[in-house]
Amino acid sequence: MSALLEQLARRQLVWQGNNQHAAYQPVASGYAELDQQLAGGFPATGLIDIQTDTGIGELRLLLPYLQQQQSAGRLLVLISPLAEPCADMLCAAGIVLSQVVIIAPKTSKDALWAAEQCLQSGSCASVLLWQAPLKLAQARRLQLAAEQGAASLILLRRPQEGLSLPVNLSIKLQAHRQGVLLSVQKRKGGWPAAPFLVDMQNRWPGLCFSADQHWQARRKAS
């Protein structure tokens, strides 16, 4: 190997295909097809970027993961959620409510500060952050904080074009009648994947239209 290549490899600017090791510790997401695509599940630590519209099933996708993250007794922090979080749904998903902390900061700067403090502390397992504009340097800083505290930060924001952030996993969600349509945009140690359907009919039958319902609806329309 040339000296230049060796130097680049040492600075982790290039890597070779044969020393594939997992970039992160996966935690099963609770959805078989998703686990298969993500090689095991969501990352246990670091940043997870989810580009989604609100209310299409993004939290339902995360609930089994959050429940597992929280089970070791660490906190689940919700920073500036869209509206009043409802205890019924979280409790029904097996999340311990006494380990949930909700933070309502006034400015997005305070929200980022709170996220960094929570991630760094080591007492939080997962932090959910809604709709915070994030710059590259801020994302890097949060990533470092998350690694320090072995926590994961889940960014929930609207689909947007722009610079790709240094995250462990970036996915995009689209609404679908049987669940959500998920496309992996970026995954550390893996490849982007084509959109595929995460089927929620088994887990959330009340919040899906089954195929025959769909036909009935169509017939009514015609």
Added chain:
Amino acid sequence: MALYLYLQFPALQPDSLGCAAAQQLPVAVVNEQHYIVQLNTVAEQRGIALNMALGTAAALCHNLQLLPYQAQLQLSILQSVAQQLYQVTADIALDPPDGLYIRLCNMLQLYQGLAGYWQALSQVLTLLPYRYYYASGTTPFAAKCLARRQLNLLTGEPDALTKELNHSPLSFTELDADTRQQLQRLGIDTLGQLLGLSQGELARRFDSTLLSYLGRLRGSFYHALHYIQPEHSFSRYVELLYDIIDTAVLSTPLHVLLLQLEQQLQQINAACHQLQLSLLFRGMPAQQLSIGSAQGEYRAANWLKLCQLQLDKLKLTEPVSGLQVEVTAFVPQQNQSDDLFQPVQGTVSALQLVSLLQARLGYHAVSGLTLQNQHLPEHASQRPLPLLAGKTAVTALALRPAFLLVTPQRLTEAVEISQGPERLCPDGWALEAQRDYFIGRNNKGQWLWLYRTAQQQWFVQGIFS
């Protein structure tokens, strides 16, 4: 044999100005009659002496910094010194304005003699910034007289003490000026001469105060001392040498105060949950900040961090002239027991984290979530203080949205209903207020929680996320 120690602090007020800049400048304390009553070492080197008139002092030294004499401050400093010394010696009585009586005869066995005792006591005294003079004596007044002569004499030999006491001039005694003058006219200049006279003779010529003083000096009269009790509170005030408008600069004097708090808390193995920080201004009433730590904290560094977060939020309209830190209740320290097999990721516990967040974002910006046994959705979820365990017996209702809108909004778009209705009635089964709940999906693919009122109006109350 009874043995007492007297400590005299000649310059409590100048020495309490903690910062290094103050130690470079000549500082003097002036009383209401414009006489110098206390001064620091720099001022002493410039030729300023005690009881010098203010004009003379100012002429001698152009950059002399003057402080007014404050009896209350003097007393509080003296009390704080006594509290610090209480850690090594038991019986301490205050002698305002600048002295402490310590009964040491009953401490000697513990420290195995005077040398060991003095070693322990002087270790504590050197930690404090105050200069002091000391002397021992067989009675409190004897010790005081010798200490005022600045002898720094510590011995248990009665002969040596009596010899020194006999040499003491009358100006170092507790006698008032008139009595001293009378005695001087009789040719009595030292205590030795006075003690040699017969009591009957003295009783005929002088009033009872002289006799009672001499009786207590000899030890033949009982001298009542009010020994202090350890207090479970903390209150310290620091006068800033110059006014500070920048909250970042305030952290330096504040750290000094917090270190004193840490020291006191550490010694009694305690912590505190709440701390009152007062910022004092010249022309405004003081501003009170209440800083809390949910876990209970004693370390100065952690308290400083919490204080700074509150100070950062503050906009000062006027410079701060003084700082006060007060703690009213102490709690025993509790050790956090960590899991032996699970590595600890961070150094901040959940309670500490919550305190930190509350300090910067405000007390009400951080909350927890509990489930109440209520069928109406707006009453089922409540937001109490964080990290409180709610009732565990409550079972969650199956299909509820992730988010509830604070005020329901009118439904303005077409939705496709997937489930419903589920009829909910408020208290008393008021049929007019009943709602039929449905789950629906709009064109954008959002799952909404809708209800229809008895008047057939449709509202959106929640979003399934």
